[in-house]
Amino acid sequence: MSAITGTAPSGTAGDTQELTAVAERVAGWARSGEDVEVYVARGDETEVRAYDGEVESLTSATSAGIGVRVVVDHRLGFAWAGSLDEAVLAETLDEARDNAAFATRDEHVGLAVPDGVAAVPVDLWDDGLATVPTSAKVEAVLALEARARAADPRIRQVSSADYGDGSVEVALVSTTGIRSAYRKTSGFLSVGVIAGEGEASQTGGGFSVGRGFEGLDPERATSEAVERAVRLLGATKGPSGRRTVVFDRRAATTLLSVVSSALSGEAVAKGRSFFAGRIGEEVGGGGVTLVDDPTDPRAYGAAAYDAEGLACRRNELITGGILRGFLYDTIAGSRAGVASTGSAVRGGFSGTPGVGCRALTLAPGPEGYDQAGVIRAVRDGLFVQSMTGVHSGVNPISGDFSVGAEGLLIRDGELAEPVREITVASTLQRMLHSLVAVGADLEWLPGIAAGQTLAVGDMQVSGV
Amino acid sequence: MIDTPVLERVLGAALRHGGEFAEVFAEDRSSSSAVLDDGRVEELTSGRDRGAGIRVVSGETTGFAHTADLSEAGLLRAAEAASAVARTGGGGTTSVAVDLVAAGDRGRSGEAGPRVSKADSLELLHRADDAARSAGGAISQVQAAYGGSRRQVLIANSEGLLVGDEQRRTRFAVSCVAVGDSGMQTGFETAARTVGFELFDEVSVEELARLASGRALAKLSARPAPSGEVPVVLAGGSGGILFHEACGHGLEADHIVKDSSVYVGQVGKQVASPLVTLVDDGTVGTEWGTFGVDDEGRPAQRNVLIEDGILTDYLWDYLRARQEGRQSSGNGRRQTYQHLPMVRMTNTFLLPGEDDADEIVAQTPHGVYVAKLGGGQVNTTTGDFVFGTTEAYLIEDGRITEPLRDANLIGNGPEILKRVDAVATDFAMTPGTCGKDGQSVPVGCGQATLRITGVTIGGTAE
Numbered sequence: 001m002s003a004i005t006g007t008a009p010s011g012t013a014g015d016t017q018e019l020t021a022v023a024e025r026v027a028g029w030a031r032s033g034e035d036v037e038v039y040v041a042r043g044d045e046t047e048v049r050a051y052d053g054e055v056e057s058l059t060s061a062t063s064a065g066i067g068v069r070v071v072v073d074h075r076l077g078f079a080w081a082g083s084l085d086e087a088v089l090a091e092t093l094d095e096a097r098d099n100a101a102f103a104t105r106d107e108h109v110g111l112a113v114p115d116g117v118a119a120v121p122v123d124l125w126d127d128g129l130a131t132v133p134t135s136a137k138v139e140a141v142l143a144l145e146a147r148a149r150a151a152d153p154r155i156r157q158v159s160s161a162d163y164g165d166g167s168v169e170v171a172l173v174s175t176t177g178i179r180s181a182y183r184k185t186s187g188f189l190s191v192g193v194i195a196g197e198g199e200a201s202q203t204g205g206g207f208s209v210g211r212g213f214e215g216l217d218p219e220r221a222t223s224e225a226v227e228r229a230v231r232l233l234g235a236t237k238g239p240s241g242r243r244t245v246v247f248d249r250r251a252a253t254t255l256l257s258v259v260s261s262a263l264s265g266e267a268v269a270k271g272r273s274f275f276a277g278r279i280g281e282e283v284g285g286g287g288v289t290l291v292d293d294p295t296d297p298r299a300y301g302a303a304a305y306d307a308e309g310l311a312c313r314r315n316e317l318i319t320g321g322i323l324r325g326f327l328y329d330t331i332a333g334s335r336a337g338v339a340s341t342g343s344a345v346r347g348g349f350s351g352t353p354g355v356g357c358r359a360l361t362l363a364p365g366p367e368g369y370d371q372a373g374v375i376r377a378v379r380d381g382l383f384v385q386s387m388t389g390v391h392s393g394v395n396p397i398s399g400d401f402s403v404g405a406e407g408l409l410i411r412d413g414e415l416a417e418p419v420r421e422i423t424v425a426s427t428l429q430r431m432l433h434s435l436v437a438v439g440a441d442l443e444w445l446p447g448i449a450a451g452q453t454l455a456v457g458d459m460q461v462s463g464v
Numbered sequence: 465m466i467d468t469p470v471l472e473r474v475l476g477a478a479l480r481h482g483g484e485f486a487e488v489f490a491e492d493r494s495s496s497s498a499v500l501d502d503g504r505v506e507e508l509t510s511g512r513d514r515g516a517g518i519r520v521v522s523g524e525t526t527g528f529a530h531t532a533d534l535s536e537a538g539l540l541r542a543a544e545a546a547s548a549v550a551r552t553g554g555g556g557t558t559s560v561a562v563d564l565v566a567a568g569d570r571g572r573s574g575e576a577g578p579r580v581s582k583a584d585s586l587e588l589l590h591r592a593d594d595a596a597r598s599a600g601g602a603i604s605q606v607q608a609a610y611g612g613s614r615r616q617v618l619i620a621n622s623e624g625l626l627v628g629d630e631q632r633r634t635r636f637a638v639s640c641v642a643v644g645d646s647g648m649q650t651g652f653e654t655a656a657r658t659v660g661f662e663l664f665d666e667v668s669v670e671e672l673a674r675l676a677s678g679r680a681l682a683k684l685s686a687r688p689a690p691s692g693e694v695p696v697v698l699a700g701g702s703g704g705i706l707f708h709e710a711c712g713h714g715l716e717a718d719h720i721v722k723d724s725s726v727y728v729g730q731v732g733k734q735v736a737s738p739l740v741t742l743v744d745d746g747t748v749g750t751e752w753g754t755f756g757v758d759d760e761g762r763p764a765q766r767n768v769l770i771e772d773g774i775l776t777d778y779l780w781d782y783l784r785a786r787q788e789g790r791q792s793s794g795n796g797r798r799q800t801y802q803h804l805p806m807v808r809m810t811n812t813f814l815l816p817g818e819d820d821a822d823e824i825v826a827q828t829p830h831g832v833y834v835a836k837l838g839g840g841q842v843n844t845t846t847g848d849f850v851f852g853t854t855e856a857y858l859i860e861d862g863r864i865t866e867p868l869r870d871a872n873l874i875g876n877g878p879e880i881l882k883r884v885d886a887v888a889t890d891f892a893m894t895p896g897t898c899g900k901d902g903q904s905v906p907v908g909c910g911q912a913t914l915r916i917t918g919v920t921i922g923g924t925a926e
Contacts, residue, residue, distance in 0.1 A: 054525060058549050059529065271604050393852045393872035395650060397648050400871075402852070460691050
């Protein structure tokens with residue numbers, strides 16, 4: 001597959017049909033006694049980065065690949081290749097077949113079979129994207145960079161200004177009766193700035209995401225980046241103590257994503273979740289209602305089909321603090337004695353399906369607070385603008401939670417002086433019980449969970 | 465992978481519309497992995513990826529396109545796309561000649577390992593599982609993972625360079641869950657080297673399993689980590705990620721030329737305690753960050769970054785070095801042919817000192833002893849960074865006492881580097897995966913036991 005700027009014939013329905021045909025052909029090579037699942041994907045992408053008034057880099061590419069799962073006698077093998085060449089297709093199937101022979105026989109191992117749940121159509125495709133010339137994308141990112149530079153006299157540097165878009169088409173076919181195909185487009189503008197005053201520098205980032213080029217909002221990306229950098233100027237190491245912590249929408253998305261991995265039925269079955277064995281029990285305060293709903297078309301992770309080709313559906317996980325259920329793919333469901341919840345996810349053709357959320361939200365509190373409302377209600381505490389070390393400091397198995405943070409103190413219901421180089425700690429279990437406010441300021445940010453301002457009581461803040 | 469005359473024609477085509485530099489980076493990578501989880505070999509995976517990335521530099525602008533089609537026609541199409549940034553030139557013919565440079569003994573990562581049978585890797589997984597479970601009844605879950613890859617690269621550029629390398633890497637990891645009255649705890653250990661299956665001549669999977677299970681078990685009785693600023697002793701080989709985050713990233717020239725590092729303008733100045741001599745070296749033995757040539761065709765080399773506390777140099781790739789009129793330091797790396805290269809670390813380590821490791825602990829009245837670190841993260845502009853513990857203990861009256869639950873530590877790079885007041889002789893390296901701007905590359909980190917007089921630890925104890 002070659003890389004050609006702006007001329008790829010993407011966007012036609014014919015493309016997923018062509019991919020489906022490839023997948024059907026490979027699945028047709030299955031031998032008797034084996035089940036074969038073929039995932040075929042093709043994507044185009046363009047990325048433009050600006051720096052100091054010039055295009056720093058322009059990347060354009062098309063890629064394609066195949067991932068094959070073979071199940072023989074309840075043994076699973078997988079192989080993938082970054083190519084759809086005819087010889088490669090056959091080799092990949094052979095390799096997956098060979099791998100299957102070495103896996104442990106496990107009665108729960110099998111491919112998805114159609115479960116009769118109809119997919120809710122979600123339109124994730126912007127026809128207009130393919131018609132946008134590269135020159136318009138270049139202009140957009142140069143304008144973004146210039147806008148950020150001029151936004152505030154304290155902006156010393158625009159460290160990154162990026163435009164990116166992509167389209168992906170996927171077809172999934174199995175010998176167990178699965179036929180699904182989807183296609184989606186995406187686009188983003190993002191900008192990183194450095195604000196300075198005297199010796200001090202602080203950074204901030206902002207972005208705007210959408211299904212294509214039209215509708216991306218450079219003003220929003222810029223003002224967010226500038227606000228986040230500028231309001232941290234003069235930050236000092238904040239005071240230690242027990243505090244109520246308000247998490248900004250972006251930090252809250254990260255927080256919910258971490259909690260979500262403990263709601264995977266696979267993690268539960270393997271004893272890797274602090275929620276294991278707690279269905280029907282109170283795992284959070286009465287205000288905690290958590291739902292994963294990829295059929296919501298506004299969600300960044302919206303999808304009609306999961307990564308095994310079953311329909312995505314709404315799954316209520318926690319209701320009024322009571323743990324209701326977990327998410328499953330076919331194998332994890334079989335292990336737990338339940339059906340798949342349509343929650344298989346995978347990272348492209350080179351990955352195997354696993355269990356995951358796509359569109360997690362907490363039900364907003366009855367007060368209908370926006371961010372300022374949550375801050376007013378909290379009165380005194382810490383507003384966390386961003387967290388660091390989430391991968392090293394949050395453990396969804398033990399529940400231990402310890403992250404680096406920067407943000408602003410909250411005093412008398414208002415944002416006060418900025419703080420940095422502090423940590424915020426608790427356990428995920430305790431945090432769910434101490435959730436004191438859920439904002440109604442829901443915003444679908446990139447990722448698997450919504451952005452909503454959250455306030456969590458009784459966290460240990462470590463500073464000076 | 466690609467014939468020389470084809471490379472020459474593709475480079476010529478890439479510069480047809482103008483531009484000062486063109487490069488073809490071709491890669492053929494095959495990988496295999498196997499995971500044993502919950503007592504079962506769940507999945508064996510094989511992957512194959514090959515293709516080329518073509519880059520054209522015109523002024524300050526880089527055009528980049530990649531393709532999985534290594535035919536001359538496919539490469540020419542990618543060259544045309546990459547050259548879109550340089551439409552100023554006259555469309556004439558540009559001729560480029562390249563010469564094959566032998567990677568020499570630096571290409572040691574290219575030594576072929578013994579052929580690995582899938583059955584061999586499965587046996588290792590089962591042995592690790594058995595060893596971890598035999599560590600105690602409280603071990604409730606074990607996952608063992610094997611991964612091997614072979615990566616052949618070929619780099620040609622319009623300055624006449626033509627060089628190849630073959631990099632084999634092998635990794636084995638064990639992670640355990642232990643259950644007790646206090647809930648669940650986890651332990652993890654990994655071994656990874658730039659070698660083939662002969663990794664297992666040197667590494668015992670039982671030992672990895674023992675370390676991982678021991679970590680999970682120890683933490684069952686752990687108390688919450690303290691909060692606030694405490695003296696911290698980092699064990700030799702506990703991760704070395706401190707220096708990777710506290711200053712390594714901040715010394716990458718892309719951050720320097722964009723004025724987004726606290727270390728801008730600091731060369732020749734005291735940036736750390738005189739006990740700190742920091743080296744980045746892509747040539748060290750078979751460490752995880754070792755290679756023959758970098759992903760721009762430059763031989764790996766040893767670079768002293770900080771000498772006795774004085775900042776001596778930054779890390780450079782081709783593009784940033786060219787802007788400054790100097791040579792790359794062999795730190796241009798990329799995750800795959802689908803990525804642009806950028807400045808990356810290789811094996812980054814603090815040279816050992818002269819103190820005795822036990823004596824450092826004995827002379828610490830109270831503090832935290834970190835036996836194993838997890839990951840970390842840094843904001844190079846402010847220098848603020850975090851790093852997480854996965855095995856840590858209290859130090860009381862100069863003795864290592866109670867185990868602590870996991871926590872992050874937070875500090876500011878330039879401040880923390882000045883607080884190193886003891887460095888021991890017990891040097892060891894550990895492997896890691898470094899992520900930057902969406903690209904992951906294998907790196908090594910190393911250090912001997914050392915003490916920092918004060919770091920903020922983010923536990924839940926008041």
